[in-house]
Amino acid sequence: MCDVAWEHRLFEFCKLYTMKIPDYIKQNRLAIAWAGAVAVLLVGMYWEAGSVFVRRWLGESAYYHCMAVPAIAGWLLWRRWERVVDAERKTWLLGFVLLGFGLLMYLGYARTGVRMAAGVAFPVILAGIVGAVYGRRLLKITAVPIGLLIFAVPFPEHAIGMVAMPMQKISAVITGKVAPLLGLQVVQQGINLDLHGFSFVVAEECSGMHSLVALLLTGVVLVELSQLHKYRKVISIAVILPIVLLANVVRLTVVLLLAEYFGPELALGAMVHGFSDIIVYLAAMLGFILFIGWLYEHQTKPQSGDMPSSPPRAPGGLVVHVPDELLGYYEVAKAGASQLGEELVGSSRSGAKSQTEEARQ
Numbered sequence: 001m002c003d004v005a006w007e008h009r010l011f012e013f014c015k016l017y018t019m020k021i022p023d024y025i026k027q028n029r030l031a032i033a034w035a036g037a038v039a040v041l042l043v044g045m046y047w048e049a050g051s052v053f054v055r056r057w058l059g060e061s062a063y064y065h066c067m068a069v070p071a072i073a074g075w076l077l078w079r080r081w082e083r084v085v086d087a088e089r090k091t092w093l094l095g096f097v098l099l100g101f102g103l104l105m106y107l108g109y110a111r112t113g114v115r116m117a118a119g120v121a122f123p124v125i126l127a128g129i130v131g132a133v134y135g136r137r138l139l140k141i142t143a144v145p146i147g148l149l150i151f152a153v154p155f156p157e158h159a160i161g162m163v164a165m166p167m168q169k170i171s172a173v174i175t176g177k178v179a180p181l182l183g184l185q186v187v188q189q190g191i192n193l194d195l196h197g198f199s200f201v202v203a204e205e206c207s208g209m210h211s212l213v214a215l216l217l218t219g220v221v222l223v224e225l226s227q228l229h230k231y232r233k234v235i236s237i238a239v240i241l242p243i244v245l246l247a248n249v250v251r252l253t254v255v256l257l258l259a260e261y262f263g264p265e266l267a268l269g270a271m272v273h274g275f276s277d278i279i280v281y282l283a284a285m286l287g288f289i290l291f292i293g294w295l296y297e298h299q300t301k302p303q304s305g306d307m308p309s310s311p312p313r314a315p316g317g318l319v320v321h322v323p324d325e326l327l328g329y330y331e332v333a334k335a336g337a338s339q340l341g342e343e344l345v346g347s348s349r350s351g352a353k354s355q356t357e358e359a360r361q
Contacts (some may be wrong), residue, residue, distance in 0.1 A: 038129060042122075045106065049118040056154040065214055069152035072217060076145040076224060087138045095131025095139065102128050119153030144220070151217060164207040170245055172202045175252040184256055195256055198264045208248035211280040215240055219288055232295045239291055240284075247284035254279065 043050075057066045077084070102124030109118035127146050131139040168191045176188025186195050193200040219240050223233045258266055 042125075046118065046122065049109065049115045052115055053119065053152070053154055057152075060154070062210060063154040065217060066152045066154060068217065069148060072221060073145040073148045076148065076220070077142060079224065080141050080145070083141050084138060087141055088135060089138070090135040091133065092131045092136045092139070095128055095133070095136070097128075099125060099128025099132050102126075116153065116155055116159065119155075120150065122153075123147060123149040148217075148220060151213060160209060161204060164204045164209045167207040167209060167212075167245065167248070168202045168204065171206070171208065171248045171252060174245070174249045175202075175256070178249060178253055179256050182253065182257065184260055186256060193252070193256065195259055195264075198259065200252075200255065200259070200264075202252065205277075206248070206252065208244045208251075208280050208284075210277055211247065211284055212241065212244045214281055215244055215284050215288060218285065222288070222292060226292055226296060228292065228295055229299055232299055236288075236292050236295060240288065243287045243291065244280070244284045247280045247287060250283045251280045 053066070057063050102121045105117050105121035105124060109115060109121065123146050126149070127139060127143070130142055130146070172188055172191045172193060175193060176186055179186040179193070184195065186193055188194075191202040193202065216237070219237060223236050226233070226236075228236065
């Protein structure tokens with residue numbers, strides 16, 4: 001019954017927009033011509049750099065997530081479209097400043113050939129155009145979809161390494177403190193974890209960097225679907241980095257446990273180590289769902305101005321209902337995490353008890 005209702009709403013939505021498109025074009029010819037001219041100009045500016053970016057999206061597994069970014073940004077804009085249409089249009093001087101800054105960054109790419117500068121400049125230029133022509137109000141509404149486009153930029157390896165190295169060190173230090181609590185005789189030196197003379201190096205691939213980017217994209221979608229207040233949404237996005245770091249510690253600890261009981265060859269084998277990124281992502285996703293569920297559980301009732309009094313509406317009046325499954329996932333994750341915590345505590349206590357008995361003997 002729900003599927004039929006959803007299909008009917010989708011059909012009515014498509015029918016409504018099919019009928020409205022010709023009228024909209026007639027009423028907004030100048031605006032459409034202006035937007036088309038800007039789009040053609042941006043395509044011309046980014047033809048060379050953009051083609052290289054797309055080839056890297058398709059050819060390198062580290063950048064597969066970039067292909068989803070335009071679709072996610074478009075979906076976020078679509079959810080805000082009613083507010084975009086109703087927003088006041090007023091030229092904003094600082095928008096020209098932002099546009100000028102973005103063009104200077106693009107000029108740097110044109111002079112040096114550094115494509116990363118062109119990629120970073122794109123959302124800045126787009127934000128500058130929106131702010132300068134349509135005003136601060138509209139820029140505020142579209143800031144998240146525009147800012148998300150930064151994740152479509154395939155950053156070079158040395159730039160990723162600058163962020164990954166601190167994550168490697170932090171993960172190694174925390175793992176070096178946690179592993180002894182589980183009965184593992186681990187010595188941490190820099191990004192090395194020594195276990196019975198065998199050295200595990202927390203390499204860049206093990207830093208959790210790829211999981212961080214993937215969870216940021218997923219987190220934006222989950223936070224958008226949630227009914228959290230505005231500031232709690234910001235807090236939710238801010239905690240993604242520490243959640244990924246903790247999840248990476250879980251991954252490293254599991255590898256050390258496997259090495260302790262089954263040998264380093266199995267722990268570092270392709271079957272186990274190759275799926276470690278998936279382990280980090282799923283563990284981080286579990287922690288993130290728990291966190292936003294906890295925030296939703298403890299947030300006060302919305303005050304005037306915090307949240308809309310009616311459900312959010314998409315273009316054409318289609319009501320977008322927040323899925324109740326999100327809270328269901330939270331309850332399942334909460335129960336699973338509680339059970340896992342009890343098992344880990346029990347195993348650590350039994351391990352400590354056995355070591356004490358061995359020492360007495």
